Amino acid sequence: xxxxxxxxxxxxxxxxxxxxxxxxxxxxxxxxxxxxxxxxxxxxxxxxxxxxxxxxxxxxxxxxxxxxxxxxxxxxxxxxxxxxxxxxxxxxxxxxxxxxxxxxxxxxxxxxxxxxxxxxxxxxxxxxxxxxxxxxxxxxxxx
Amino acid sequence: xxxxxxxxxxxxxxxxxxxxxxxxxxxxxxxxxxxxxxxxxxxxxxxxxxxxxxxxxxxxxxxxxxxxxxxxxxxxxxxxxxxxxxxxxxxxxxxxxxxxxxxxxxxxxxxxxxxxxxxxxxxxxxxxxxxxxxxxxxxxxxxxxxxxxxxxxxxxxxxxxxxxxxxxxxxxxxxxxxxxxxxxxxxxxxxxxxxxxxxxxxxxxxxxxxxxxxxxxxxxxxxxxxxxxxxxxxxxxxxxxxxxxxxxxxxxxxxxxxxxxxxxxxxxxxxxxxxxxxxxxxxxxxxxxxxxxxxxxxxxxxxxxxxxxxxxxxxxxxxxxxxxxxxxxxxx
Numbered sequence: 001x002x003x004x005x006x007x008x009x010x011x012x013x014x015x016x017x018x019x020x021x022x023x024x025x026x027x028x029x030x031x032x033x034x035x036x037x038x039x040x041x042x043x044x045x046x047x048x049x050x051x052x053x054x055x056x057x058x059x060x061x062x063x064x065x066x067x068x069x070x071x072x073x074x075x076x077x078x079x080x081x082x083x084x085x086x087x088x089x090x091x092x093x094x095x096x097x098x099x100x101x102x103x104x105x106x107x108x109x110x111x112x113x114x115x116x117x118x119x120x121x122x123x124x125x126x127x128x129x130x131x132x133x134x135x136x137x138x139x140x141x142x143x
Numbered sequence: 144x145x146x147x148x149x150x151x152x153x154x155x156x157x158x159x160x161x162x163x164x165x166x167x168x169x170x171x172x173x174x175x176x177x178x179x180x181x182x183x184x185x186x187x188x189x190x191x192x193x194x195x196x197x198x199x200x201x202x203x204x205x206x207x208x209x210x211x212x213x214x215x216x217x218x219x220x221x222x223x224x225x226x227x228x229x230x231x232x233x234x235x236x237x238x239x240x241x242x243x244x245x246x247x248x249x250x251x252x253x254x255x256x257x258x259x260x261x262x263x264x265x266x267x268x269x270x271x272x273x274x275x276x277x278x279x280x281x282x283x284x285x286x287x288x289x290x291x292x293x294x295x296x297x298x299x300x301x302x303x304x305x306x307x308x309x310x311x312x313x314x315x316x317x318x319x320x321x322x323x324x325x326x327x328x329x330x331x332x333x334x335x336x337x338x339x340x341x342x343x344x345x346x347x348x349x350x351x352x353x354x355x356x357x358x359x360x361x362x363x364x365x366x367x368x369x370x371x372x373x374x375x376x377x378x379x380x381x382x383x384x385x386x387x388x389x390x391x392x393x394x395x396x397x398x399x400x401x402x403x404x405x406x407x408x409x410x411x412x413x414x415x416x417x418x419x420x421x422x423x424x425x426x427x428x429x430x431x432x433x434x435x436x437x438x439x440x441x442x443x444x445x446x447x448x449x450x451x452x453x454x455x456x457x458x459x460x461x462x463x464x465x466x467x468x469x470x471x472x473x474x475x
Contacts, residue, residue, distance in 0.1 A: 001309075005161060006161075008316070020327050020331070025254065026264070027259040027268075028268070028269040028272045028273055029254055030251075031327065031331050033335050036334070039348040045355060045356055047359040065360060066264070069190075070265075071356050071357055071362070080262045090212075111250050112308050114444075120147055120348065120372055123368050124369050129236055
């Protein structure tokens, strides 16, 4: 029995180390790369905003943008959709617009955008926005 | 293979790995893991329900679900979620553990893997799943469980002595999994970030990035992120300490003092991440990840005495086991 326990222990340890050896992240065996990669202080952040009738841009919240309370998941949704191209961005924009309408968000247009920020300056409360790129827009349906 | 009595390093590792432990210690670990999973699934229930609504274009299966070419039917997701919750309650109570343990391990494997199969691997659930698998296939319901109560009610003989390697080894395996997981995370910092990770700039930028990301989504970020980012001198020691804690995890296996020191540091690290970045790893933050490093039964005994059920209802068989244990412990 102890021989089996030793063998099982060795197998489990090998499995835990294997992702690092193979450089392959998966689940539940992982390289645990959280916060490991180099990150510059100037970054592009994808998001979506509502534009009011007065032309003001309003932040929408995680739930409206990506139906999640996790910024990691919503960020991944936006990045991946942007990679898929204009068609996918339009579909996502319409989804966001429908959720905004359901939640009575004060906006007539939704913009899916990328903002370029100096994040260290922003965290310190300084002006940080370097540029904004509009990826797609769509109208918020009237309810 | 090294004999357990050997004084070599291999012998000492062997003795550590195959150390005896009381059944109550493993039972206490089962209760903690079961309680965590029940609460986690209950709190995150809507998140798992919404997995059924994911767009097929984003589906990117990983792990044991690698073979899927399309998202699972929503009914399968909902059924798996309910099955996991029911099995977790059973594991918590130690009811039908031999069946419900593996059912929980299987259901959680599918559920958690599926959650990471949407183009974004999440790292909150890895360790809890690995510990669930250990508990699921261990004799973790021999004490402090519905199974034990039923056996006692039927006056059935206990399932062997109340202490042994069969209770100790799963705990040592779980402790090893915790330690190795942290080492891998520490190695990743240097592997992916390079030695430059230790100068602290990347850590500072990650904290600033998470705050800015919440901002652009219209959410509040941590109020300490801004002041913290201003203290640029702090980040080199923080980065070095973070990697040292992760790579130094095996030290927790060497002695009680080192264990206490390391666990305090690791919980502190997770508390810092939660406070500065609003990113919560609940399993280690609430200490469950480190539970197999401790003599949990001592706390359990205190709770038992508190409820005055500790010595009242022992069967003759259980008293005989305890007497044998006392003799064995005395001789060794």
